[in-house]
Amino acid sequence: MRDLAFIGFLLALFGMGLRRPFLFVLAYVYIDIVSPQRLTYMLLNSLPISLIAGAAAFGGWLVFDDKKDCRVAPRQGLILLLILYCGITTRTADFPAEALDKWDWVWKALAFAAFLPLTLRTRLRIEALLLFMTLSAASIVIVGGIKTLFSGGGYGELNLMVANNSGLYEGSIISAVAICIIPIVLWLARYGTLFGTGHAVKAFAYALVFACLLIPVGTSARTGLMCIGLLAVLMLREVKRPMLYLGALALAGLVAVPFLPSAFSDRMATIKTYQADESASTRLAVWQWTWEYAKTHPFGGGFEAYRQNRIRYDTVAVKGSGASTTVERNLTVDKSRAYHSSYFEMLGEQGYPGLALWLLLSLSGLIRMEILRRRHREGDFAWGGALAGALQHAHLIYLLGGAFVGIAFQPFIYMLIGAQIGLDTYLTRRRREATWRPMFGKRLTPATA
Amino acid sequence: MIDNFALGLTHGLMLLAAWLLLRRPDLDRETPPPGRDTRQEREPRA
Numbered sequence: 001m002r003d004l005a006f007i008g009f010l011l012a013l014f015g016m017g018l019r020r021p022f023l024f025v026l027a028y029v030y031i032d033i034v035s036p037q038r039l040t041y042m043l044l045n046s047l048p049i050s051l052i053a054g055a056a057a058f059g060g061w062l063v064f065d066d067k068k069d070c071r072v073a074p075r076q077g078l079i080l081l082l083i084l085y086c087g088i089t090t091r092t093a094d095f096p097a098e099a100l101d102k103w104d105w106v107w108k109a110l111a112f113a114a115f116l117p118l119t120l121r122t123r124l125r126i127e128a129l130l131l132f133m134t135l136s137a138a139s140i141v142i143v144g145g146i147k148t149l150f151s152g153g154g155y156g157e158l159n160l161m162v163a164n165n166s167g168l169y170e171g172s173i174i175s176a177v178a179i180c181i182i183p184i185v186l187w188l189a190r191y192g193t194l195f196g197t198g199h200a201v202k203a204f205a206y207a208l209v210f211a212c213l214l215i216p217v218g219t220s221a222r223t224g225l226m227c228i229g230l231l232a233v234l235m236l237r238e239v240k241r242p243m244l245y246l247g248a249l250a251l252a253g254l255v256a257v258p259f260l261p262s263a264f265s266d267r268m269a270t271i272k273t274y275q276a277d278e279s280a281s282t283r284l285a286v287w288q289w290t291w292e293y294a295k296t297h298p299f300g301g302g303f304e305a306y307r308q309n310r311i312r313y314d315t316v317a318v319k320g321s322g323a324s325t326t327v328e329r330n331l332t333v334d335k336s337r338a339y340h341s342s343y344f345e346m347l348g349e350q351g352y353p354g355l356a357l358w359l360l361l362s363l364s365g366l367i368r369m370e371i372l373r374r375r376h377r378e379g380d381f382a383w384g385g386a387l388a389g390a391l392q393h394a395h396l397i398y399l400l401g402g403a404f405v406g407i408a409f410q411p412f413i414y415m416l417i418g419a420q421i422g423l424d425t426y427l428t429r430r431r432r433e434a435t436w437r438p439m440f441g442k443r444l445t446p447a448t449a
Numbered sequence: 450m451i452d453n454f455a456l457g458l459t460h461g462l463m464l465l466a467a468w469l470l471l472r473r474p475d476l477d478r479e480t481p482p483p484g485r486d487t488r489q490e491r492e493p494r495a
Contacts, residue, residue: 002453009460016467020476023467030463039456066477124476131466135459142455150451161452194469 003040010036010049014056021060025119026132028053028112032411033136038162038169054108061119069121071425075364075417079114082357083107086303089350093302102303106409113414113421120422123383127192129419134181134188137412138208140168141178145211148218148261158218168412175224176401177412178215179231183390183397185209191383217260220267223404227397234393281332283340283404285313290339290348300351307336342402358408362399365420366392372427380434384427391420 013030017023031037031053037045086106093099120126144160151158162169168177189205190197216224232249239245270280289309293301301308310333317328339345346355369392376385398413407413470476 002456005456005460009464012464013467016471020471022476023470026467122475122477122479124470124473128466128470128476132463135463135466139456139459142459143452146451146455194466194473 003043006036006040006044010044014053017056017060021056021064022119022125022128024053024056024060025116026128028057029129029132029415030136032109032112032415033133033168034139035162035167035169038167054112057119058115061115065119066121067118069429070118071429073117073421073425075361075368075421076114076117078357078361078364079110079414079417082354082361083110083114085354085357086110086350089300089302089354093305095302095304095307098307099303099305102409105411106303109409109411109414112411113418116415116418117421117425120419120426123426124193126387126419126422126426127188127194129415129422130184131188131192131194133412133415133419134185134208137168137174137177137181138211140174141181141208141211141215144174144178144218145214148214168410171219172221172223172401172405173407173410175216175219175221176227176398176405176407177410178212179224179227180394180397180401180413180416182209182212182231183234183393185212187387187390191386217264220264222268222271223401225268225271226404227401230397230400231393234396238389281313281315282311282334282337285311285334286337286339287341287344290344294347294351298351300347300349300354303349305348306339306345309337310335311337339406341404342406342408345406345408361417362395365417366395368424369395369420372424375431376427381427381430384423387423388420388427391416391423395420 010027010031013023013027017027028050031050037047037049086103090096090099090103116129120129140160144158147158158171160169160171160174168174185205185208188195189202192201195201213228215221216228236242236245286306286309289311290306293305293309297305312331312333314329314331317330319326319328339348343355346358350358369388372388373385373392376382376388378385394416395413398407398416402408
């Protein structure tokens with residue numbers, strides 16, 4: 001039954017794409033995030049629907065779309081450079097077969113991020129992209145939110161429809177992404193033109209934000225809690241009455257704590273006693289290993305290079321208090337542990353040049369968004385300024401979450417980067433048009449009000 | 450049950466969004482050249 005519903009949905013979306021080719025781009029975004037082929041048992045999982053949507057999106061743009069307004073931003077060049085570099089390290093990878101597997105999806109995510117801005121020529125397209133990204137993520141977030149409300153969840157226990165922990169369905173990744181989309185959901189509720197900004201839209205948006213906040217609780221992912229903390233700080237920049245906001249935040253925190261499931265509280269308490277915790281100790285040991293590895297392999301070991309690590313570390317637990325305090329040390333030996341950090345993932349797999357490219361891509365995006373945010377605080381493009389702020393906050397939350405989860409190549413984030421570049425080239429072009437018009441005596445849209 | 454509710458809700462909204470997009474000329478073109486027929490309803494200028 002569910003199979004048929006998914007097929008009907010995709011057919012409808014592709015059918016509409018025949019009238020408006022941009023919808024193929026949205027279809028690709030949807031398939032990449034939700035992976036309907038993984039939620040079904042027959043038909044869809046044997047068809048290369050992602051490939052079909054990708055080819056239709058690119059073909060639709062190539063054949064039918066107006067290229068007049070296309071602008072290429074330097075960051076797209078950076079993405080292409082990163083693809084090229086990763087391609088080279090894949091050829092010389094320590095684990096050629098495994099590296100090729102990862103390369104297979106990484107290059108697509110990067111290439112789509114470089115392509116996406118070319119299609120984002122209008123405000124409505126930027127909005128539609130973000131709407132599809134959030135609604136697609138919402139299909140996982142709402143499931144997780146409701147199940148958390150009913151069952152309380154637990155680390156590795158929350159059932160998010162797909163059991164194999166891949167893509168956005170992995171607990172720590174969906175925690176970071178769920179918090180990261182909150183600024184975008186709030187922007188859509190305030191500036192959206194497709195569904196408007198009425199009470200029903202606002203109610204849905206707030207309910208979705210609530211579900212997003214529940215995800216770190218349900219998955220007991222410590223990364224998510226830190227992301228919520230950062231979001232709370234970042235929101236201070238947006239609110240009109242900071243003191244009222246801080247008061248409401250404190251009150252919400254006090255009210256929420258008694259309702260938090262014990263599985264969550266117990267796990268969050270391990271943030272302080274991280275030394276006794278295997279998961280946290282492994283991370284520190286893997287990071288240490290990666291740091292040393294990069295010294296001898298400055299250009300990285302290619303994708304999946306972590307598979308060669310052999311790590312030994314002590315977990316230290318302090319028990320009792322006062323004179324009866326005992327320190328328990330347990331030697332743990334482990335191998336092939338994943339990086340558990342996007343920064344170290346880049347350093348180990350792509351070396352210093354790869355890490356530098358990746359950081360440059362992020363930092364330049366943050367700076368560009370800050371410029372747009374300040375430039376368009378008011379006036380006709382205030383929506384753009386607000387969106388630049390939302391995208392910047394989403395990016396910052398990702399960069400914090402990425403410190404503890406290996407999501408350096410998570411396709412969702414690259415779509416976000418694509419949206420940033422699209423917004424940037426769009427606003428730059430519109431600003432130029434607005435200042436150019438008065439020469440003909442038809443000043444229609446002043447640059448600033 | 451919960452899975453189908455969440456999937457139904459979000460997919461329904463996406464279909465509605467796609468259908469609304471079909472009716473919006475400003476999806477593909479924001480500023481038509483002067484003299485162009487603009488009978489269809491357009492969004493207020495951004």
